[in-house]
Structures are given as structure tokens and as C-alpha cells.
Amino acid sequence: MIILQLSPDRRTFLRALRVLRVHPRLIYPRSVSPTPNGTPQTLLIDADDTLWENNVYFERAIAEFISFLNHHEFTPQQVRERLNEVERESIKTHGYGIHSFANALCNTFERLSVEQLTQELRERIRAFALRIAEHPVEIIAGVPETLRHLAGRHHLILMTKGNPAEQTSKVERSGLKDYFAAVEVVAEKNAGAYHAVAEKYALDADVTWMVGNSPRSDVNPALEAGLHAVFVPHDMTWVLEHEELAAPTKAGQRLLKLDRFADLTSHF
Numbered sequence: 001m002i003i004l005q006l007s008p009d010r011r012t013f014l015r016a017l018r019v020l021r022v023h024p025r026l027i028y029p030r031s032v033s034p035t036p037n038g039t040p041q042t043l044l045i046d047a048d049d050t051l052w053e054n055n056v057y058f059e060r061a062i063a064e065f066i067s068f069l070n071h072h073e074f075t076p077q078q079v080r081e082r083l084n085e086v087e088r089e090s091i092k093t094h095g096y097g098i099h100s101f102a103n104a105l106c107n108t109f110e111r112l113s114v115e116q117l118t119q120e121l122r123e124r125i126r127a128f129a130l131r132i133a134e135h136p137v138e139i140i141a142g143v144p145e146t147l148r149h150l151a152g153r154h155h156l157i158l159m160t161k162g163n164p165a166e167q168t169s170k171v172e173r174s175g176l177k178d179y180f181a182a183v184e185v186v187a188e189k190n191a192g193a194y195h196a197v198a199e200k201y202a203l204d205a206d207v208t209w210m211v212g213n214s215p216r217s218d219v220n221p222a223l224e225a226g227l228h229a230v231f232v233p234h235d236m237t238w239v240l241e242h243e244e245l246a247a248p249t250k251a252g253q254r255l256l257k258l259d260r261f262a263d264l265t266s267h268f
């Protein structure tokens with residue numbers, strides 16, 4: 001360990017191990033490490049359903065809405081499909097977040113119900129969505145320890161999309177903010193947003209990774225922007241975030257697929 005501290009250069013370090021007849025695997029026990037020479041990396045880290053639970057509350061609200069609507073012709077699955085369509089439209093005008101979702105629930109009711117959407121009904125439907133904001137932030141298992149490990153070795157930036165006030169409030173309430181050098185709340189996570197963040201912080205794409213649960217918002221656009229990516233799937237990922245994972249396209253670009261957020265400690 002003293003040698004490692006005195007000599008951060010990997011080649012010199014390995015030479016020293018050879019002289020001491022210590023097999024490198026005893027020091028680097030992992031077969032795959034993106035940071036074999038210990039170069040600090042920049043990790044852009046998603047928040048919703050990566051650091052804390054999020055979509056599960058929306059799924060509960062949707063279940064409440066579907067049972068409240070109690071449609072006599074459409075199955076719950078058909079109602080859900082209509083809601084997904086309305087949400088796609090709602091995002092275009094209202095962005096992401098609870099108010100956009102509440103708006104989508106009311107529009108879906110108007111489209112599917114024979115009953116008129118009175119002010120009272122509107123309030124009741126909106127309440128299914130607004131309750132989500134009152135939910136305490138539930139941190140995913142292993143996240144604080146993992147962030148503590150990563151923050152001591154790398155440069156962490158939280159990158160989330162959505163309503164700035166809602167997202168900032170969750171970051172504050174999570175107790176995780178101090179692990180991050182910066183917090184970026186963007187309207188949409190596309191390749192342009194990743195290019196903009198990389199430019200803002202003068203990030204070197206060769207040592208910058210996006211970590212998150214969404215193929216559509218985290219992995220694919222980050223790869224498109226030339227960054228590396230880490231996919232950490234979540235069982236409850238929102239259906240609008242589903243997409244086939246893209247493959248790295250440039251030489252040296254990496255895509256890691258992990259089972260859990262805590263597995264990041266094996267690679268970084």
C-alpha cells in the first residue's frame with residue numbers, strides 16, 4: 001500500500017509488485033476495472049430510481065386513479081395505455097413532474113369517462129398525484145455507503161431531469177447532497193443535455209460516465225454524447241423510460257451493466 005501511495009503510476013507500481021513477487025490480482029482482485037491506473041473519473045449520477053425510489057409512488061397513484069375511474073369497457077391495461085399516450089403529450093407542454101402527471105390524469109379522465117370533469121372531481125384526481133410530493137425520500141439500499149466510497153475517489157455530479165423545484169427539494173431532503181460537487185436539473189436528458197453539462201464543467205469524455213436506471217434518458221443519450229455509461233436497472237422503471245440499450249460506438253467507450261448501485265464500488 002505504501003508503494004501505491006508513493007507511486008501512482010500503474011506501470012511503475014506493477015514493476016514494483018514484480019520485484020516484490022506479489023501477484024497484481026492480490027492488489028487488483030477485480031477482472032474488470034475502468035480505472036486501473038487510479039485516474040479519478042467524473043460520474044454523472046441519476047437520482048430518481050437510481051438513488052431513491054420514485055416511480056413506485058406514481059404506479060400507486062395510477063392504480064388509485066384506474067380504480068377510481070372504474071371504466072366499464074376498458075380494462076385497467078387499456079386505461080393505462082391511454083394514460084401513457086396522454087402523458088407523452090403532457091410532457092411536451094408541461095415537462096416532467098407531479099403537476100404534469102396530475103394534468104395527464106385529468107385529461108385521461110376527460111377522454112375516457114362519460115362523466116363530466118367537475119371542479120370537485122378534478123381536485124380528487126389531482127390529489128392522487130399531489131400526495132406523491134408528501135412522501136418521504138426513500139433511499140435505495142446501499143446508496144449512502146456507495147456514494148461515500150465514490151466521493152472519496154471521484155468527482156460526482158448529480159444529474160436529474162424534471163421540475164427544478166421538485167427535484168431540488170428531493171436532493172435537499174435525501175441527505176445525499178454533500179456527496180456531490182454539483183447538482184444539475186435539466187428539462188430533458190438527451191445527447192444535447194449531456195454535451196452541455198460536459199462543456200459547462202469542462203469534462204473529459206474519456207473519464208466521464210453517466211450512471212442511471214433509464215436506457216432512454218441515462219444510458220443511450222450519454223453514449224450518443226460520447227461518454228461512458230453504467231446501467232443500473234430498477235424493477236419499477238417507468239414504462240416511458242424503457243428502450244433497448246444502445247451499444248458503445250467509439251473506440252474505448254464503455255457500457256457497464258450492474259445489478260445494484262452498490263456494485264459501483266467494484267469498478268470505481
Ligand SMILES: [Mg+2]
Pocket residue numbers: 046047048049050212213214
Ligand atoms: Mg432515473
